Amino acid sequence: MVASPPSKTLHSTVEVDLGSRTYPIYIGEGILREGDLLRKHVTSKRALVITNDRVGPLYLDETVAVLREGGVQVETVVLPDGEEYKSMEVLMKIMEAALTHRMDRTCTFVALGGGVIGDMVGFAAAIYQRGVKFVQVPTTLMAMVDSAVGGKTAVNHPLGKNMIGAFYQPQAVIADMATLRTLPDRELASGIAEVVKYGLIRDAAFFEWQEARVGALRARDAETLSEAVRRSCENKAAVVAADEREAGLRATLNLGHTFGHAIETGLGYGALLHGEAVAIGTHMAAVMSAKLGWIDAALAARAVALLRAAALPVELPRGGGMTPAKFEAAMALDKKVSEGELRLVLLRGPLGGCVFTGEYDAAAMRETIAEFCARQ
Amino acid sequence: MVASPPSKTLHSTVEVDLGSRTYPIYIGEGILREGDLLRKHVTSKRALVITNDRVGPLYLDETVAVLREGGVQVETVVLPDGEEYKSMEVLMKIMEAALTHRMDRTCTFVALGGGVIGDMVGFAAAIYQRGVKFVQVPTTLMAMVDSAVGGKTAVNHPLGKNMIGAFYQPQAVIADMATLRTLPDRELASGIAEVVKYGLIRDAAFFEWQEARVGALRARDAETLSEAVRRSCENKAAVVAADEREAGLRATLNLGHTFGHAIETGLGYGALLHGEAVAIGTHMAAVMSAKLGWIDAALAARAVALLRAAALPVELPRGGGMTPAKFEAAMALDKKVSEGELRLVLLRGPLGGCVFTGEYDAAAMRETIAEFCARQ
Known part of the structure; x- marks a missing residue:
């Protein structure tokens, strides 16, 4: 060289x-x-x-x-x-x-x-x-x-x-x-889904910054995009440094991903972009968290509003044919299943708080899945 | 449990x-x-x-x-x-x-x-x-x-x-x-090829023990087999503990393997057992080492005699169609090639000594390959 x-x-x-x-x-x-x-x-x-x-x-x-x-x-x-x-x-x-x-x-x-x-x-x-x-x-x-x-x-x-x-x-x-x-607009929006995730699971200030700057992000303002990437990487690097092999903390980066992966598997790879499936999955996780009483309904609504403002889908696509059975089959194979127990990343507490747990009322999960499937 | x-x-x-x-x-x-x-x-x-x-x-x-x-x-x-x-x-x-x-x-x-x-x-x-x-x-x-x-x-x-x-x-x-x-006899002999290797590269006493016990090994004497496995594992464990990812020392475990892998690739997987190809490769490495003047011809002969006594092949199979070109093509892809230089494990010094090096007269390698191919 x-x-x-x-x-x-x-x-x-x-x-x-x-x-x-x-x-x-x-x-x-x-x-x-x-x-x-x-x-x-x-x-x-x-x-x-x-x-x-x-x-x-x-x-x-x-x-x-x-x-x-x-x-x-x-x-x-x-x-x-x-x-x-x-x-x-x-x-x-x-x-x-x-x-x-x-x-x-x-x-x-x-x-x-x-x-x-x-x-x-x-x-x-x-x-x-x-x-x-x-x-x-x-x-x-x-x-x-x-x-x-x-x-x-x-x-x-x-x-x-x-x-x-x-x-x-x-x-x-x-x-x-x-x-x-x-980058096509749809791909840009798909990336924003993961940016929103960092705000929701661990960085309230970053979430609020996104609420204020989502228009600039979509318009590809160079400085805004750079800052979104830098702050996202800082969050991810901190989590990965603390838990490289996902013994616990790192799993929180999968907010919306268990539902999202099930949607990707159920619809067939390529039907949705990964971030689009994650956005719908994040909506599902927020709804389930609110059903469990772990967050205010207002916070769930705020998360969904930001995803929508980023031009992301937040509902299952019409005609995609997702069913509760398809969700269950795919989620049973999730890598976060441990000895038969499905652990999920859910929101809990004020903005920026989350948990990774298998201890939740499964009825809230079933209801959430049923509601989303019914609205297709 | x-x-x-x-x-x-x-x-x-x-x-x-x-x-x-x-x-x-x-x-x-x-x-x-x-x-x-x-x-x-x-x-x-x-x-x-x-x-x-x-x-x-x-x-x-x-x-x-x-x-x-x-x-x-x-x-x-x-x-x-x-x-x-x-x-x-x-x-x-x-x-x-x-x-x-x-x-x-x-x-x-x-x-x-x-x-x-x-x-x-x-x-x-x-x-x-x-x-x-x-x-x-x-x-x-x-x-x-x-x-x-x-x-x-x-x-x-x-x-x-x-x-x-x-x-x-x-x-x-x-x-x-x-x-x-x-275990079929051929498979047993194939394993002995690796046992012989430990003696040649690092454990002269073990080699001499094998020379005395090769008959008992072939007859599957239980105590002799156990001791061969234990002493082989002790040798391998010591090398692996010192160099898990093969930065250097571990490569010496590949005595005969560069030639052997080329033979396996050239003849097609399954034509020979791995240990059979290694035995032929060990013979080639010993001959090349002697040509370089790094070991006495007597030591090369002793290695070959032990392999033969273990009922292992030490020459290329007749009709297999190995050619110098096939050796060169396969050896150029060996994992021990580093930035274009083919490093080999060769015997050097008294029994139990070896080197892993790219610094050798390539004519000795070409001669060795040509001689073995000519005898097919």
Whole structure:
């Protein structure tokens, strides 16, 4: 690697503190094309950049170019875009490309894309030759605020979402806000669902900031987007540093996700974006929490209002055919089930409070599911 | 789990010292059927026992029975037997069974079989729901002395052996010497190839013990087999504790394996047993070491004599069609290649000495390969 001057582009850095595996998340405008941060963390002679057919045409050339400028020998893989391709079959295409190009275990994988690419490439890096280095270059808001941070990697199985995977941390996360300019509105909104989550489960001030700035977020105001990503990453990094392998606390990041995953599995991968399913699931969790008397109905309404203001769906899609039986079947397979008990993340107390528990009146869950199914 | 009395059966224990992931290897006669050790380490409510269609008919019923006696709810998977089934496609059958039975991440996988089952089940445990516990119950000498110990798990890819996997440690290894009684002679010999390896790379006294006891080993003398397993596990545990992720020292356990893997890949998985390919590879490594002047020709001859005495092949099979080009293609993909340099484990100095290095005269390697190919 040739010497390069320090980064010329302004960016902020959030550290994920995991001892010897500590790594930085860089957040800034133009930091991908500028190249110094990527070259700093791809220290191998060879790299495999994996992207999809939507992001590739936009950012693959510049990513490859900045690596080659640093003297890295680069190969590329372009996968089909979409949650329905987050499968072992598609992951094996990454393995085959790496083997065909004779990548050895000193190489680095680079994940260029959204959550599907990040999850799949991270998992591929975890298992290729029993583990190679990788760098996350998230190009969606969802990936920047959630999936690229924290080392959860996985592929889906027809019987359940993210059922096959590993905890595996990247060398760095490079979140270039410039890539959000090309993001479709629906994808932008999907990412906001996870931003709202951080406010609801642990950061009341952040929630209130979002209520005030949701218009600016939707309008892609650069400063507002950067601040949303930075504050989200700070929340996620704090949780992950305290509980990397989800012994307890980390599970709270799954607010709305147990219902949401059931919706994704029930409707078939790709019918909804992940954040859209999470928004509906968050609505369900808020309603159930209010039924249990754990939060005021006014707080549930406020959560739903913010999700709606972010242009997110909060009800099951018409004609999707979700049934209580489909919810139950998918939720029984949730990774948070422990020895038969389904534990849920629910809101409790004032804004910013939540619990992760299997101790709740199951009738409240059944009623919530029935009501949402009835309104389809 | 119901309370059980302490183990009634005599066994020896070798510890693999890996801090919080330290685990025991139990070696004894009848300890599987006796059940206490297995029940001690399967502490979950549910277990998935995975075996193959050769070992299953012999030991699956008793394994399931002793777990059920402990109150564990047990499901089973029986896979086809053979190295050619150590693939991602077959591994996905384990995932599907676990999901179909709604196993959650508190469950335990039990690997009942030889090296293929152990490697595949260990890898399945590493990635099912991002990691569940597993116990190794090796039923071949190869698995007892090598593959079940140390946490290397993997499946093969058509382009290379063990290319997809993880470092993932079991809760315990239960090596019941009684299971070796049903092992075919060829499989027994295959295991001895790895026993010979420990002598050659680090334990001269053990090598000399083997020279004296190889007849008793082949005759399956119970005490001799137990001692061979115990001393092999002690060697392996010491190496793994010092270098779990193969930064250096652990690579020495691959004596003969780079040539051996190339032979396995070149002939097609299943043509030779792993230990048979390793025996030929060990012969090649010894010849190359002698060509380099790193060991006396007499030591190379002694190594080959012991392998032959163990009824192992030491030359490429006639009609197999191995060529120098096939060796080079497969060896270029070896996991020990680092930034283009092929590092090999070679013998150096008196009996028990070896090196792991990329600094050798490549002409010695080419000559060795050419000579072996010419003798086919």
